[in-house]
Amino acid sequence: MTRPIALTMGDPNGIGPEITVKAYADPRRRPPVVVIGDPATLARACRITGVDLTVRPIASLADAAHAPGVLDVLAEGTLPEDLPLGTVDARAGAASFHYVRRGIELALGGEVRALTTAPINKEALRRAGLPYPGHTEILAELSGTSDYAMMMANDELRIVLVTVHQSLRTAIDSLTTARELEIIRLTDRTLRAGRATGPSGARPRIAVAALNPHAGENGLFGREDLDIIEPAVRAARRDGIDVSGPWPADTVFMRARAGEFDAVVAQYHDQGLIPVKYLGLEHGVNITIGLPFVRTSVDHGTAFDLAGRGTADHTSLLTALHHADDLSTQVPATPAA
Template structure:
């Protein structure tokens, strides 16, 4: 039995639906099931000249390469490639709710998500800052950790974030000792449980240029970050840093760790996406379910052209399946 992975098709005007269509040719160790409007998927396949056979998902369906299993969730209004419509904001969230319910019930082993458009969901009157925060709220998880990962020439690169979708001016106040400690505990636990690393080595970035340069460029490293690292090292965690972020991503330092904890979004993800874009994935750590995602956005300018690269979605499905298999073993 291959793990069944729920794949949400994301923003209907973006590239998500056509990326999901490519999963009809998926040959990895998973059974992907697409959550979305079947009429939309069929129309997008016809638009792109793709010969895809669709089938309503049933848990008893045998795995059949070339057939795309679909859980039909209807659009609110018809969708056109590249043209956002706030009326479909609730539809996008309904995809996530259905995938989450299936993961919680055991119908699905994990979920992988195609990109959504935060702005159009907010335009629909729903406060939405991202998949990570939405799933945390829906599962009553007090703190989750966003981590992106991808393969490089030197091996896997994993970058977790102490803060996620915040304005830069709010980052320092958000990095408290309590939050940082809980973030490191979640990262450490999931590197062990979901990645099978018995004694994970974590590299921790400073917040300020030159990691504060002894307090001359900021006190967060001295007052918050270092005390937390010392406390957790005393418990046996392998934590190195805080490092200046501009040198932490050099090969000699990265070779000393299994994952990096960056203090804010662009500090960590600029380097990660430079090294792995198109093949990287997003993983939400700390949830009671397994969730992975692509590392890119809705790319409205590419929607309907057939030029979107499905590599990140393929890897998100594969990583979700690997995690689900480890969980079962």
């Protein structure tokens, strides 16, 4: 049996447990999977969704049976029975963090071939006293990674973000030429190495989206594109990277979708995520690039308003598992030194 993919069930009060059991039971799922989470919560998710699985707690990966109709769960802690669905709760936030931490440990040790994560809730993390705005920052810190970024991808677009989980004002203030160049270089290395979904080549074509409308119109609408982004693009080109821009953001994603570019570097969260999500949440996947292991995730949140109904769509999670399978097959994980 090949090494499994570790799948964290996400915030216990959101749709994570429900889409986890649905994806696990889906006949389209290819790779062997071990879930990290709470067995009782996952058993409740099976009842809610009508998924016919036997939830089987295990103490280690060696205990996994990978048997049909059996959900192997690495039990991480115990949740109280009165934890209410659809609510922000510090206990759920702390649990979701512990699941991710265990997954990172397994990935760094080479015990799993990839890590896929169901959604967590940022407010629940904060209530639990955990200073992380999201998965990306947890993964980077606990793996000791300093050069990393979030990539959102589907069959038509690959978007890498310069800034992620912060206000628009602070995102703009944090833009620097050094950071732009770091992201361009990381995007190029990732695509060359086949560490991202979709076609990769020896010299991928990278576009950089402008910050301001019309790329600033030569400084009429702000000088950030002239003073911060353009110097980074020029420096990357001197490195031999096929990169261009900054291009107006209202057309660059359309051009990438038409095949002109292999990836687009976006300046802030919504600039990059709106085009991907507009094409369909069920087709998108979140990939953390720069990590020493493959990590994928859904491109949606905890959806507390849907929790407990059994109707949440698990397609994005299934897509994330498939991409984790493909990427970890192309580039096997290496145990941390």
